[in-house]
Amino acid sequence: HPSEKRLTGPAGTVFILNIHCGHSAVRNASQEPRHALMANFSRRDSPLLTMTPAADPEPEMLARHPEEIQKLLSA
Numbered sequence: 001h002p003s004e005k006r007l008t009g010p011a012g013t014v015f016i017l018n019i020h021c022g023h024s025a026v027r028n029a030s031q032e033p034r035h036a037l038m039a040n041f042s043r044r045d046s047p048l049l050t051m052t053p054a055a056d057p058e059p060e061m062l063a064r065h066p067e068e069i070q071k072l073l074s075a
Helices: 047-051 060-064 067-073
Strands: none
Touching: 060 067
16 A cells, blocks of 8 residues: 555564554565464443443452452453
8 A cells, every 4th residue: 555654673572553543464474473462442331342242251250350450340
């Protein structure tokens, strides 16, 4: 694409992008695997979450955390 901006960096580099940023992947020309971790954060009242709601945390998982964290993780 003519407006393309490629993000490159050495191993271990982290790029944080706004979800509104268009993205794609290009062919990995190296002989090494390219690992990626995708994560997202959203408000509880986000319309995106109502389309595909996340599962409630298991009680056993919640019990491993302090009360403050349990409140954050519970709906």
